Amino acid sequence: MRSAILLLLFILAVTFAAPQHTGLVIHLENGELCLNSIQCDSKCCHRRNSLTHARCAPKAAESQECSPYHLNGVYYKCTCERGLTCEVGRSIVGSITNSNFGICVDPNDNVQ
Numbered sequence: 001m002r003s004a005i006l007l008l009l010f011i012l013a014v015t016f017a018a019p020q021h022t023g024l025v026i027h028l029e030n031g032e033l034c035l036n037s038i039q040c041d042s043k044c045c046h047r048r049n050s051l052t053h054a055r056c057a058p059k060a061a062e063s064q065e066c067s068p069y070h071l072n073g074v075y076y077k078c079t080c081e082r083g084l085t086c087e088v089g090r091s092i093v094g095s096i097t098n099s100n101f102g103i104c105v106d107p108n109d110n111v112q
Contacts, residue, residue, distance in 0.1 A: 029052035036073035047101035060086075064087045066104045 026039050033053055034045040040056035047054040054074050059081045060066040064085040067077040076099065080086050088102025 024075050030058055032056050037075070038073060042078075045074045046078050047074055047076060049076070060084075060104045062104050062106055064104050065101050067101060077101050
């Protein structure tokens with residue numbers, strides 16, 4: 001009986017000491033492979049070009065290149081961080097090819 005309790009305590013100690021993985025399908029960290037932005041903690045599934053695998057990446061900061069929201073959820077440029085907007089000239093072809101790129105700006109900077 002005593003050895004069973006010690007074994008149970010040992011298993012509990014190892015379980016709580018082991019690092020927790022964030023997830024296999026959702027809550028993916030930056031750098032992990034993804035299929036859609038909803039899977040990533042950062043909410044940006046990014047690919048460098050059409051030949052690379054998409055990976056979770058941080059959102060674009062102020063003055064960085066960005067993409068507006070896209071239906072398929074995979075971006076060549078990430079969307080902007082919270083509170084910023086992506087100033088971009090949209091086109092129909094750019095919407096289809098996911099190539100409408102702009103710059104992240106703070107909308108409050110224009111208020112006078």
